[in-house]
Amino acid sequence: MRKRMLSPSPTTDLTRRYPCKSTKKSHGDVPNSDTTPTRKQNDCFGSNHLKECRIFRKVLEEVSGEGCSTGCDNEDDKFVPISVPSNVKRNSEESAIDQTCCNDSDNKSKVFDQDCTKCEHDCQLTHATSSNCGTENPFTSCYLGSDTGEQQQPETCSKCGTENTFSSCYLGSDDEHHPAVTLHFNDLxxxxxxxxxxxxxxxxxxxxxxxxxxxxYEAAREPGLWRRLHLDRPGMLDEDLWNVVGINANLSQLHVLDCRMLSGKGIAKALAGCPALKELIIMRCNQLKADAFCDIGEHCPLLAKINFSNTNGVPDAALEKIASHCSHLSELRLNRCSLISDESITQVARCCPKLKVLTFQENKKVTDASLQALCAFSHNIEVLSLHKCSITSQGIMHLHKLTKLRNLDLSNLSSLSSNSVGEAISNLPQLDTLNLCLSKNINDSCLHSIAASCKKLKYLFLVSCNITDEGLISIGRHSRSIEHLDIGWCEDITDRGATALSQMCSQLKYLGMVRCDQITEGCVARLVKEFPHIHYSTFLLDSQRLLEKAKRQGFQLNTV
Known part of the structure; x- marks a missing residue:
């Protein structure tokens, strides 16, 4: 009895890549020829054959009525194949395809059997390569010719624009009656x-x-996927860190955040295997002590960016070693590192000439001596934050040496005088961002000096400063480039100052006025209407925007 034959669709040519066959033969009976390549039986991680066998078994059962001979009955093994469009029609004798009728050939290694349209025998389904696009296409007509008996004329492919003796090339055609060739994900x-x-x-x-x-498994552990690691699991142990870091010896970025179970020895061992590391962030890991940081410079000499913010265990000795070995260091963030003092900052200034970003927040041991050393040696600094450090008016007088400084944070420095700030900042022509929040000594005269000198200033933060309408008018007259201004909690600002600033600053996009109690609601409503391009921020406006956003997202508000 003749076996039931598969459809001549290219989709059914699965035995060219997978061990599942339409005929009930064991894997050992699969012909080992060029026309029937198969995968090894053990080409699967943790199984005797590929887990995607289930999806191909379904295809074969639907087309041929016969199941997979490998006996894979695991219903959980599911793969989704990727379809690449390709349409193939039957071809004629003149297409130079190596096909032979079963009556005239002794070739027994058939790929599929197919009812011949001319001789009514089972003929071999073979593959031919397009002479133009170089892809392989299956054809089903035998040497006797096609159904029509007419010669197939070359035609231009609608996809690749080349002439093919095939009616459509591998790249596909507009004929929807021809199925697409299925390319499995594992073949990519x-x-x-x-x-x-x-x-x-x-x-x-x-x-x-x-x-x-x-x-x-091999694709998931490709080294290119593991060049940047971001770890933020509080329960991560040392062994977990070692296993992940060990995947790629050329790791370039490592971020460790809130990992409170890691030890100093675990961090040190992990970093010892990262000689190519360029960016290191260890934040909010207060359990770490000096042993986690002392050898970082020796193991990772290419470090360019370091962030140890909110990690109290970083000592001066570790930072000095890092500065001595990491000459490429360009960014250093030490916010709330309570052990860092002038001694290590001076070493950083001397050994790291490429330093561009340096930030401190609430570092009580950082004084004028640190600022003086930075201004003397680190002339490339562009971003400097000294929030709530022990900096005085005498220290900031050295800032004029930092001619490339663009972003300066002098917020919450109660010992600064208005005149010293105005004089120091007036010598920074490249400044575009300035933060003077919570500095009660900042007044209108200081703002006048800043506005008249810093023509590139775009972002200015004056929350809770001692300024009036006159200071805002000075900004409007001289700082036409200002885009973002926050004057929240400045109790002496009135409708006059807010209106004048809105009218004179054509580039203004944001004006923060939270708890400016002398600015009336009527003035705010008028400004919102007259200057729609400016985002005004008040307690009432922000509350209304929040309620509108909640309504758009479907929240039901209780109005009772």
């Missing part, structure tokens, strides 16, 4: 699979994707 190049896997999180890569099969 490793770089393409890695690019797809780059959209997965670390947990999805390690705990899900890498457990599917051997191919996925």
């Amino acid at each position: 190049p490793i770089l393409l699979k890695s690019q797809i896997f780059s959209y997965l999180t670390m947990n999805e890569l390690l705990c899900t994707a890498s457990l599917v099969c051997k191919t996925w």
